[in-house]
Amino acid sequence: MSFKKAFSAAVTAILTAVLISVCGFAAENDASEVKPNFSPDLSLVTRGYNEETMMHIYTFPDGAEFYASEILSDSENSTSILLVGSESEDVSIIVNGEDGFLEQSNEYFLSTDGSYEVTISHKLRSGSGSVQARFGVTIGAQSTAPEEKMITGRVSLENIDGANFKHRFIDNSEFVTNVLDGETVSYIPKLIIPEKALCTATRNGNIFSMPSSGLITEDGSYKLEISCVDDDGKTERRYFSFTLFTKPTNRLGIYQPPYGYELSAVTLNGEEMPISDKSYIVLNGEGEYYIEYKNGTTTKSVSLTRDTVPPVIYLNGTTNVVFTESVFVSSDTDCTFRVTKNGQTLGEITELSGAGIYRVTATDTAGNIASVRVEIKALSAINPIDIIIIVAALAAAAAAYFIVQKNRKITVR
Structure with missing residues (x-):
């Protein structure tokens, strides 16, 4: 060469x-x-189980949820896993496979053989970022994900007249309400659900039956899931939530305006409060709040009262806790009283009678709680030493009285 x-x-x-x-x-x-760095972590979520759906419920600290068909761990082995994120609460599922692909959705069915890294991401409404739960999973058998024709998401409300709003479903039926999605109000909400719609509602996390009148009168946090199906079999599922406080409450902490709205003014007891972030404000003072929020030219407001002061319990008009007679229970504010005697529940009563150890628990309309231990002694059960002391005191008083009287007679002479 x-x-x-x-x-x-x-x-x-x-x-x-x-x-x-x-x-x-x-x-x-x-x-x-x-394929980013991955560190399994399920510490932010707590697990529950729904026997009807046979799904495991994982809950973030602020109440947002996602669901899994299997118990999740840092390294799960399974033939398949169905994961469902709550789209109404901005919970999404990110799956990162061995080949480096990245996929994100609100529902994912893992069935293809292989090892996966899964991240459940929850976007906070406050705009301060996201929280995540992460775990690894290995699938050992193939399956196919069920196909479903579905439109999901939060309701998209159209302003009707400034006081009422509507969402039109794919079957042309309408959901009408006088409350915005995600709004906290102090007036009575009215919700008109489409006649053919399937509606699931909860109040403070418990199943709630919508009244036929559509009027919501009981305070609490409400969540609705409304589904309609068109003639082609396509389903539209929408989510809607609101909170009602007609009375003072101790549940005000972080206030968020309705979806799509921004805070414009907040006062506490008539004094203006600074707004550093238009997506939320911390309500940690006692008293009456006036909160105003806007979306373009639409302005709404709400007045709320925050009360975190426990009630004062009075027993026969005093704060004494030991008695030898019947006791009448009252408070400095409107309360319901629950009473136990010697550990046994007596119910909601205001009169204690008979010897025993009582526990009186008072709950005011704002949800504040106070409790006191009360003892009613039988006269025969009084300590003998106490009787001796009482008798001695009476004898001393009598002796003193006679001495005084005798001295008076001597003085007169």
């Missing part, structure tokens, strides 16, 4: 090696970008 050919071959080999090295480096970088 001539020197020229040898030199050419050497240069070609060097260039080839450099290209391979560069390509390998680029591929390595691409892979690292597609």
Whole structure:
């Protein structure tokens, strides 16, 4: 081989090696970008179970939920897992497979053999970021995900007249309400559910039956899931929530305006409060709040009263806790009283009679609670030492009285 050919071959080999090295480096970088560092962590969520749906419920600290067909751990082995995020609460599922692909949705059915890294991401309404739960899973059998024709998401309300709003479903039926999605109000909400719609409602997390009048009169946090089906069999499922406080409450903490709205003014007992973030404000003072929020040219407001002061329990008009007679229970504010005697529940009563140890618990209309231990002693059960002391005191008083009277007689003479 001539020197020229040898030199050419050497240069070609060097260039080839450099290209391979560069390509390998680029591929390595691409892979690292597609497949981020992963550290399993389920510490932020608590687990429950729904026997009807046979799904495990995982709950973030602020109440947002996602569901899984299997118990999740840092390294789960299963034939398949169905994961469902609550789209109404901005919970999404991110699946990162062995080949580096990244997929995000609100529902995911893992069935193809392989190892996966799964992240459940919950976007906070306050706009301060997201919280996550992460776990690994290995699927050992193939299956297919069920197909479903579905439109989901929160309601999209159209302003009718400034006081009423509506959402039109794919079957042209309408959901009408005088409350915005995510709104906290102090007036009576009215909800008109489409006649053919399937509606599931909860109040403070418990199943709630919608009244035929559509009027909601009991305070609490409400969540609705409304589904309609069109003639082609396509389903539209929408989520709607609101909170009602007609009375003072101790549940005001972080206030968020309705979806799509921003805070514009807040006062506490008539004094203006600064707004640093238009998506939420912390209500930690006692008294009456006036809160105003806007969306474009639409302005709404609500007045709420925060009361976190426990009631004061009075027993026969005093704060004494030991008696030898019947006791009448009252308070400095409107309350319901629950009473136990010697550990046995007596119910909601206001009169305690008979010897025993009582526990009186008072709950005011704002939800504040106070409790006191009360003892009613039988006269025969009074400590003998107490009787001796009482008798001695009476004897001393009598002796003193006679001495005084005797001295008076001597003085008169």
